[in-house]
Amino acid sequence: MNKHPKRTTISDVAEHAGVSRAAVSKVLRGAYGVSDIMKARVEASMDVLGYRPSALARGMRGRSFTLGVFVVDLSNTFVTVLIEGIRAEAGSRGYQVFIGEANMGLAQQKQMIEAMIDRKMDGLVLIAPFGPDEELEKIGRITPTVVLGRHGPGQDYDTVASDDLAGSALIVDHLVSLGHRRISHLKHVGTEKNEATMPQVVRADGYVKAMVHHGLDDEIDVIETRWNHQGGADAVDLMLDRDLPPTAVHTGTDMAGFGVLSRFHELAVPVPEAFSVVGYDNAFAASLPQISLTTVDQSGFEMGSLASRLLVERIEGRMEPVSTLVKPTLMVRNTTGPVPAGSRVKPELLRNVAQG
Amino acid sequence: MNKHPKRTTISDVAEHAGVSRAAVSKVLRGAYGVSDIMKARVEASMDVLGYRPSALARGMRGRSFTLGVFVVDLSNTFVTVLIEGIRAEAGSRGYQVFIGEANMGLAQQKQMIEAMIDRKMDGLVLIAPFGPDEELEKIGRITPTVVLGRHGPGQDYDTVASDDLAGSALIVDHLVSLGHRRISHLKHVGTEKNEATMPQVVRADGYVKAMVHHGLDDEIDVIETRWNHQGGADAVDLMLDRDLPPTAVHTGTDMAGFGVLSRFHELAVPVPEAFSVVGYDNAFAASLPQISLTTVDQSGFEMGSLASRLLVERIEGRMEPVSTLVKPTLMVRNTTGPVPAGSRVKPELLRNVAQG
DNA sequence: TGGCTTATGTAGATCGGTCTACGTTTTTAC
DNA sequence: GTAAAAACGTAGACCGATCTACATAAGCCA
Incomplete structure (x- = not known):
């Protein structure tokens, strides 16, 4: 005994109201050429019969809504x-x-x-x-x-x-104002070709432009990785392996940011004391106090x-x-801080930790 | 010049292949009564014309897939x-x-x-x-x-x-094995009436049964709150306000668990040293090392x-x-630990913290 | 070779709406 | 008071498929 309470159709309504199917259709669509009397009568019938039009059938000719x-x-x-x-x-x-x-x-x-x-x-x-x-x-x-x-x-x-150009600028400005100079950026790289309209391209572009604007041309460091947890974690090892590791990173997206934070946590590298991390998206988990990721809200x-x-x-x-283009805003939280004093960023030390 | 590259229909295919529409339909559905020759010809035509059947139209009589x-x-x-x-x-x-x-x-x-x-x-x-x-x-x-x-x-x-009865038992067993006795449970309460088939009811039921099973009838403490971040946070204040606060909580769902952890973090109550927290669902954020929430995976x-x-x-x-019913498994992480020694859970102290 | 069954293809109704064309009333305008 | 315009309602084609009946062709057996 399934599916048998046969649906009421537009014909049922028409019959019940004593009008044509076309008339019911007009009422349904709010089309021109319906008297108030008829409208009321049709609507009453619809009500009594519990009629709901089939979105499927409507879609055949008109809109599917x-x-x-x-x-x-x-x-x-x-x-x-x-x-x-x-x-x-x-x-x-x-x-x-x-x-x-x-x-x-x-x-x-x-x-x-x-x-x-x-x-x-x-x-x-x-x-x-x-x-x-x-x-x-x-x-x-x-x-x-x-x-x-x-x-x-x-x-x-x-x-x-979102104005990703502006978003990247917000991030770089913020980090520079904290004294950072060696700021890396994680750029998403997938199996597909990058189009100029994709966010990863524009964010990387904005990062480069902002670095240049601050006269940090020589510090530009774009790391290609995947914008997910694993990609962020991998990037940490790459950064710490640099001769002169960066002191901050613009991770491009929160998911990668989480990966970065996870890896730093494993390595016992204190954030933001030894390294500043900025995400992008203001995803839910970024707001958890134990994470408290500085990020860009879109x-x-x-x-x-x-x-x-x-x-x-x-x-x-x-x-x-x-x-x-929608203007983004910076959400400053607890993963960014002043650049560590030179002594505190012993590259050798960091590299050892990474290998341990 | 929009929407004008008119779609190819079943009629177009039929005409192109020199057969009837019904024949094409048969091929499409894999229905009985098609010779290999015809099948091949129709499929070739479909290919040439780049035909895709309208799921809408199919749905009118047959399945919509x-x-x-x-x-x-x-x-x-x-x-x-x-x-x-x-x-x-x-x-x-x-x-x-x-x-x-x-x-x-x-x-x-x-x-x-x-x-x-x-x-x-x-x-x-x-x-x-x-x-x-x-x-x-x-x-x-x-x-x-x-x-x-x-x-x-x-x-x-x-x-x-998920076998929520078993899930709750896993949680209580785990906490009891760590020495906990005063274990609270957060039960979701919404605007709607709770049906016996809803997870919040079964989880609460499982919690009660497990407590009884361990002879902890007198320690049963079900707190009604909403299963979201705010609900979890609110519950913390309630728990700390008890004359003899619990030492562990089964939060019913990870979202509430995150709220609990957040509030504890604000109050500087160390987890799991002073309080053990268990979630339910094994949501993504629970696996982040900074959160590392013990939970139940479904x-x-x-x-x-x-x-x-x-x-x-x-x-x-x-x-x-x-x-x-699918069997759940316990994911032990870092928000659960041995029950604190009596001296470390000064209820007065905790209550003061909560009010501060 | 006739009589049956099985295989193959088609015609046309059908699903539940929309929409165009057209006939009939009712208003409006002069 | 009558012609023109506007308002109202209906018939029936149509959207693009499926599915039932049925006609025709082919295969099988005695």
């Missing part, structure tokens, strides 16, 4: 905040939000996005997708698209990104709701691309 | 692991997984689930939904459903849960893939409900 959010990695708590913003705005405009994840590379990403298109979702938010810009253009030509977390502008899609909720708003605009007809 | 995962709170990193498991299994069986979140109460949860049904998703996985069991039965009668994280059995849905990936498997079975016709 569904937005798709594509994510590479749900376990990154920062994207959760973005999604919160997306949902809030979309919900208030009558759209349902469904999230699709794909973390096994470009092919899987493509498949997921196609799955969304095949389900005729009215619009897509792509959170930090990989792949070349042209791929995104292609998607944008098929369906309304907003790319979140990559810099613009695009031809056929909108972008919402006001994810606002970015998310802005993306939603742009997407709905686009669905409703806007064609010109919009590219926005 | 879509599974819906309902989640209350995506920011809980444990559900991310569950989703990973669900996706792995579902993907290998040709289903797409879409996630819907609703964290603003029962009404929003209901709306989200209805939205999934309205889109004719083939089956639903509900992760720790709230509301009465009957509500779940109602859903299960409409569409194949697996409930993840609530204990069974259900009449018209399957359940996959092997989320396995639970997720098991749920997927059950759901597909149900979609394919099974009617008898299945109710499974």
Whole structure:
């Protein structure tokens, strides 16, 4: 005895109200050409019958009232905040939000996005997708698209990104003001080619520019690693292996920052007394007092709701691309401090620890 | 110039291959009555035209090949692991997984689930939904459903849960073996009524049973609070305010555990020297060395893939409900230690600290 | 070779809505 | 008071697939 309480359809409502199916459809859509009397009667029937239109059938011709959010990695708590913003705005405009994840590379990403298109979702938010810009253009030509977390502008899609250039500058300024000069930066490197619009590229660019601005051209030190826990941990060993190790690091993302802190913790290198660490994203764990990671906050909720708003605009007809940048803010916590006095950073000592 | 590269439909393929639409449909579904020659020709045409069937249209009569995962709170990193498991299994069986979140109460949860049904998703996985069991039965009668994280059995849905009774026992056993006797427990209390199948109820029950088992009937201390960071922090003040404060706490969930640790950190109460803390879920942050929270691991990936498997079975016709329990394991880390010597737990002292 | 069964392909209804075209009333305007 | 315009409601094609019936062709057996 399953699935048998047959759904009420638009025909049932029409019959019950004694009008045509087209009339019910009009009421449903709030379309022109409905008298108040008829509207009331139809709505009453809907109520009595407990009618809910099939979003699937509606989608066949009209809108599906569904937005798709594509994510590479749900376990990154920062994207959760973005999604919160997306949902809030979309919900208030009558759209349902469904999230699709794909973390096994470009092919899987493509498949997921196609799955969304095949389900005729009215619009897509792509959170930090990989792949070349042209791929995104292609998607944008098929369906309304907003790319979140990559810099613009695009031809056929909108972008919402944090001003990563400014974010990196905030970090470097902060560290320099604490007296640091040897500041390293962790740049994400994956299997895919880096596009100029990707955050890792812009953050690295901002880091270099800021270093130059402070006259620290000679101290520029970009370490390529993966932006995850392991990548951060690995980078520590690399840094400590330098002839003259840095005194601070801009880890590019909190996840890598956690890895850095973990490794330092294992090595009993005191943070921030011996080494300053700055993350990026203001993920949940960064705020835990035992971690208390200095980081850059991207006001994810606002970015998310802005993306939603742009997407709905686009669905409703806007064609010109919009590219926005949100100002980040620095969250100074307890992993950054004054540069250690020269005596306290014995490179030899640090290297020994690393090998022990 | 948008959205105009008109999609190829089944008719296009049929025409190109010189067969009927029905024939193409048969090939698509792998249905009976297709010669090898025709199959090859149709598939070639699909290839040439770059055909992808509309999942929407397919769903109108047949399956939509879509599974819906309902989640209350995506920011809980444990559900991310569950989703990973669900996706792995579902993907290998040709289903797409879409996630819907609703964290603003029962009404929003209901709306989200209805939205999934309205889109004719083939089956639903509900992760720790709230509301009465009957509500779940109602859903299960409409569409194949697996409930993840609530204990069974259900009449018209399957359940996959961690053995919370055993989990609580593991925790209490561990603490008792360290010499603790005054062990408190944090029980989640929300705005909704607690059902007997909800984890907070079973964990509390397991805690009580385990305490009784160790002859600690008189030390049973269940504190009702919210299972989040703030709830954990608040509970610390409550515990320290007791005439004879406990020496250990089973926080019910890692999120509350983080709150407990945070508050202790603020109060400079050393963990585990003065107080032992155990979480539940083995969330990501629990593994960070600075946190290193002793907790219970629920092997989320396995639970997720098991749920997927059950759901597909149900979609394919099974009617008898299945109710499974997965064994949890204890992860001993650095927030639990031997009970402090009597002198070190001066209740007065702790209370002063709390007020300072 | 006739009679049956099995294999292969097609026509056309169907799913539950939307949307265009058109007929009928009711208003408005002069 | 009548023509033109606006308001209201309906019929029926359509979206892109699935699925049931049925027609035709091929294979099998005696």
